[in-house]
Amino acid sequence: MNDQANSVDERYETTPATLTTWSRQDTTWMLGLFGTAIGAGTLFLPINAGLGGFWPLVILALLAFPMTFFAHRGLTRFVLSGREGSDITDVVEEHFGIKAGALITLLYFFAIFPILLIYSVALTNTVGSFMEHQLHIMPPPRAILSLVLILGLLAVVRCGEQVIVKAMSLMVYPFIVALLFLAVYLVPHWNGGILSTASVVPAPSALLNTLWLAIPVMVFSFNHSPIISAFAVDQKRQYGVHADERSSQILSRAHLLMVGMVLFFVFSCVLTLSPAQLAEAKAQNLSILSYLANHFDNPTIEFAAPLIAFVAIAKSFLGHYIGASEGLKGLVLKTGRRPGAKSLDRMTAAFMLVVCWMVATLNPSILRMIETLGGPIIASILFLMPMYAIRKVPAMAKYRGQASNVFVTAVGLVAITALVYSLLS
Numbered sequence: 001m002n003d004q005a006n007s008v009d010e011r012y013e014t015t016p017a018t019l020t021t022w023s024r025q026d027t028t029w030m031l032g033l034f035g036t037a038i039g040a041g042t043l044f045l046p047i048n049a050g051l052g053g054f055w056p057l058v059i060l061a062l063l064a065f066p067m068t069f070f071a072h073r074g075l076t077r078f079v080l081s082g083r084e085g086s087d088i089t090d091v092v093e094e095h096f097g098i099k100a101g102a103l104i105t106l107l108y109f110f111a112i113f114p115i116l117l118i119y120s121v122a123l124t125n126t127v128g129s130f131m132e133h134q135l136h137i138m139p140p141p142r143a144i145l146s147l148v149l150i151l152g153l154l155a156v157v158r159c160g161e162q163v164i165v166k167a168m169s170l171m172v173y174p175f176i177v178a179l180l181f182l183a184v185y186l187v188p189h190w191n192g193g194i195l196s197t198a199s200v201v202p203a204p205s206a207l208l209n210t211l212w213l214a215i216p217v218m219v220f221s222f223n224h225s226p227i228i229s230a231f232a233v234d235q236k237r238q239y240g241v242h243a244d245e246r247s248s249q250i251l252s253r254a255h256l257l258m259v260g261m262v263l264f265f266v267f268s269c270v271l272t273l274s275p276a277q278l279a280e281a282k283a284q285n286l287s288i289l290s291y292l293a294n295h296f297d298n299p300t301i302e303f304a305a306p307l308i309a310f311v312a313i314a315k316s317f318l319g320h321y322i323g324a325s326e327g328l329k330g331l332v333l334k335t336g337r338r339p340g341a342k343s344l345d346r347m348t349a350a351f352m353l354v355v356c357w358m359v360a361t362l363n364p365s366i367l368r369m370i371e372t373l374g375g376p377i378i379a380s381i382l383f384l385m386p387m388y389a390i391r392k393v394p395a396m397a398k399y400r401g402q403a404s405n406v407f408v409t410a411v412g413l414v415a416i417t418a419l420v421y422s423l424l425s
Contacts, residue, residue: 025238026250028165029231033254035168036224036319037068038175038312042262043122043287045221049214050270050278054194055202056210057270060218061263067215067411068222069255070404074386075225076247079232081395088229089330092385095393102334104385109327111377112226116324116352119317120360122287123149126313129290130306146360153317154349161230161322168315175315178308179261182289183268185301190271213422216379216415222258225382226323285365287313324352376419383412 049057075088082091089108093101124146131139139145156167202210235243235250269288270278273295281291289309293302325348332344339347387409390396399405 026246029234030250030254030257031172032165032168032227032319033072033224033231033251034258035172035175035315036227037222037254037258038172038179038262038316042221042265043289043309043312045217045262046266046269046273046288047278047282048217049266050194050273051275051282052210052214053200053202056207056214057194057266059207059211060214061267063215063411064218064222064263065255065259066404066407067218068259069252070408071219071382071386071411072225072228072255073248073251074390074399074405074408075228075382076232076235076251077244077396077399078386078389079229080236080243080247081389081393084236085233087233087326087330089327095389095395104381105327105330105334107377108381109324109331111381112320112323112327113355115220115223115226115320116317116356117359119313119320120146120150120356121363123153123310123313123317124360125286125363126290126306126309129286129294130310133294134302134306142363143357143361147357150353150356150360153314153321154353156318157321157325157349158345164318164322165227165230168318171311171315175308175311176257176261178304178311179265182292182301182305182308183265186268186272186292189296190268191274192271194270194275196275212414212418215411216419216422219379219382219411219415221262222255223378223382224319225378226320226326229326230322285363321352325349328352376416379412379415379419383408383415387412 049060052060079086079088079091082094086094089101089105092104096104124142127149128139128142128145131137140148157164159167231250232243232247235247239246269292273281273291277291277295281288284291286294287309289305289312293305296302325345328348328351329344332339332347386396387405390399390405
């Protein structure tokens with residue numbers, strides 16, 4: 001195994017030109033990362049961020065790129081620090097031992113699986129609202145609608161990881177165009193919206209409190225940690241010792257794309273809708289796109305907005321399924337059981353189907369789920385675990401002493417304390 005890894009390393013050492021050419025596979029991964037991040041969190045971000053006021057939103061916009069890029073780069077480097085072909089659960093076991101590996105595998109699953117539940121609820125609400133308000137037909141009972149939708153997505157999942165990533169990257173193209181079109185369409189409808197709060201500079205204590213509670217939503221809105229493990233494994237297979245450099249390039253381009261697109265969309269929404277309308281959207285448990293579709297008397301927006309929301313949520317569901325299934329399979333294997341690959345896939349799919357269907361049928365508050373479910377665990381794995389590894393693991397010692405490490409650790413602690421506070425209150 002080591003000889004094979006060394007041969008791969010030597011091959012890439014002698015062919016550094018592989019980094020000078022941007023391949024189609026690099027673009028596919030860039031769009032796959034974008035597609036995983038842009039989903040329910042993003043479509044609910046204008047609601048929560050807009051309700052916080054103008055100045056907190058501006059500060060969050062400035063923090064968005066460094067907060068997301070440095071964190072995901074750290075997690076990617078952590079996976080790359082392990083043996084070739086090792087996913088995140090294997091790398092944890094390699095660096096911290098069997099017990100820590102089992103614990104992190106458990107936490108990894110419970111960090112990602114609740115996001116699938118959120119997407120299941122959001123998808124059912126989006127399609128149900130579209131049928132009722134745009135198609136003017138009575139949607140089927142919620143239990144049936146959610147079952148059909150989740151079964152449809154699981155049918156795509158059955159085609160394999162590479163098909164999922166390619167499907168997500170293909171879905172991103174029309175999604176980017178549609179999201180950009182919608183943001184531009186809203187420009188003539190800007191009425192100040194959130195600018196009404198710009199003249200009032202909040203007190204430092206109030207501003208810090210708003211930012212403190214808003215950062216977890218920002219973390220979730222740009223989170224694509226569930227696909228990072230598969231991404232890092234593929235980068236190491238493709239680029240060997242140059243995987244860190246190329247993966248950082250892909251991550252930076254993906255984050256520039258998602259931050260630029262999302263922030264333009266967020267500001268366009270909050271400049272169009274009043275704080276009262278944003279509060280109404282939150283109360284209705286709808287994404288901002290579904291609310292806009294019901295708000296505007298325009299056939300194009302009425303039909304386009306829910307379809308954009310459907311694509312965004314569906315592709316994010318697929319991306320997070322990769323991470324959730326990886327975690328669940330790791331849990332099963334760490335119990336000592338060794339079912340066949342096909343049996344394990346069927347068991348995983350059946351579990352996902354039943355639980356996602358039940359939660360989608362019950363229809364809990366999406367924003368409340370975003371704020372609480374899995375949040376502290378996501379922040380711990382995405383922000384704190386890689387920074388701890390940099391301090392303790394010899395293979396990551398070369399990353400010590402960077403200012404970005406302090407920044408990522410601070411954001412992780414802020415996100416965790418805010419989420420714990422929300423849970424307790």
